[in-house]
Amino acid sequence: MSHALIADLGGTNARFALVPIYQYTPQEVKVFPCVDYASFFDAATEYLKSSSVNLQDIDAVVLAIAGPVNQAVIRFSNNPWHFTRDEIQAYFGEDKAVALLNDFDAVGYCLEVLNKEDLIAVGDQTHVDPTSPCWVIGAGTGLGVSCVIPQEGAPNRVLPGEGGHVDLSSCNEMEDYILTFLRARHHRVSAERVLSGAGLENIYEALSLRQGIEKRLTAPEIGAALSLGNDPIAKASFEQFFVFLGRVIGDLVLSIESRGGVYIAGGIVPRYVNEILGSGFRDAMQDKGRMKAFVSPIPTFVVMSEYPGLMGCACYASYLVSNA
Template sequence: MSHALIADLGGTNARFALVPIHQYVPQEVRVLPCKNYDGFFDAAADYVENCSISMDNIDAVVLAIAGPVNQPVIRFSNNSWHFTREEIQAYFGEGKAVSLLNDFDAVGHCLEILSPEDVVVIGDKTWVDLKAPAWVIGAGTGLGVSCVVPQDNGPNMILPGEGGHVDLSSCNELEDDILRFLRARHKRVSAERVLSGMGLENIYEALAFREGIEKRLTAPEIGEALKSGNDPIANAALEQFFVFLGRVIGDLVLSVESRGGVYIAGGIVPRYVNEILNSGFRDAMQEKGRMKEFVSPIPTFVVMSEYPGLMGCACYASYLVSKA
């Protein structure tokens, strides 16, 4: 049976898997910490040498990469790995169909195969136009964004970009204070500065400073504080995280009328589904002045699948082999 080797290469972890062509459930998934390897090829060799399928039975290789892929040298946004397309092709063999996708392009391809059980609706469930554009956004080590345009024939068209690095705006005095605090450190404050693991830490530190406390917790420590329920700053930080997420998503919807919905992936939000359901997320998304009625009908979903990037790679691999 023909297989694809698929990988979702992030800033913290590299997730490798195998999947039979025209199937979409990743098999033999291994999560390899990027810091344990000098580069991609060391991690790939570790996976290939220990998986059950020989390279002779692999017809396609699809890699999802946390960073821009339309560059002569592909570099990761949040780790030191780098390589060229030519190096990837030579490593796996000239006879293999190889494709490199931005990590959130891969999540965009998974929308073709998601089931209703794979998502949680946030806010009122509204009508989704499956032929209309959709946004995918997700906070983890960084902030990924992609715009998905469904096609009648062939894979979804994913519009490339680095939307996680747009400027962040504020809408009230509390947010003014957070941005002022972060500007003193970073000069320019992008959306990723608040919508990522590091971003949650930044929000916590800024809110603590506002209370006259010099304190910064790591994202896992904030998670533990949220579980214990004895740290009001942690609760306020998560709430503000969701509010900022709503503001950024509302801006995306104003940029492209995404009647296909907005899908929230990444490593953070799926951990806190109950919290986002009870947060000011939707209100912040819809607070667009005269354009509120334009934004309000757009449905939003949390993607709960464990490996949406790998699923998107598997979906794209099937198109890649069919085209070959």
């Protein structure tokens, strides 16, 4: 049976899997901490040693990469690994169909094969137009964004970009304080400075300092404090995180009218579904002044699938082999 080797290569972890061509559920998934391997090739070698499929039975290789892939040397946004397309092709063999995708382009491709049961609506689930554009966004080690354009009788068209690095704006005094705090440290404040694991830590540190406390917790520590319910700053940090997420998504919708919906993936939000459901996320998203009525009907969903990036790679692998 023909297989594809698929991988979702992030800033923190590299996820490898196998999948039969024209199937979309990742098999033999293994997660490798990137810090444990000097290069992608070391991690790939480790995975292939233990996989049940020989390299000669792999017809396609699709890698989702946390960073731009249209460079001569492909570098990760939050990971020191780097390589060229030629190096990837040479490693796997000239007979393999190879594709390199931005990690959130891969999530965009997964929308074609994602089960509806893996989606949780945030706010009223208004009409989704399957023929209209949609956005995919997700916070984890960084902030990924992609726009998906459905195509009739063809794979979705995914428009790549680095939308996580757009400028961040503020809409009230507390947000002014957070941005002033971050501007003193970073000069320019992008959306990723608040919508990522490090971003959550930045929010917590800023809100602590606003109360006269010099304190910074890691993102897992903030999550643990939220669960214990004994740290009001942790609760306020998550609330502000979801408000910033709503503001950024609202700006995306103003840029492209995404009647197909907005799909929130990444390593953070799916862990805190109850919190986003009870937050000011939708109010912030719709807080667009005269354009509120334009933004408000757009449905938003949290993607609960464990491996949406790998599913997107599997979907793309099938098209890759079909057109080989």
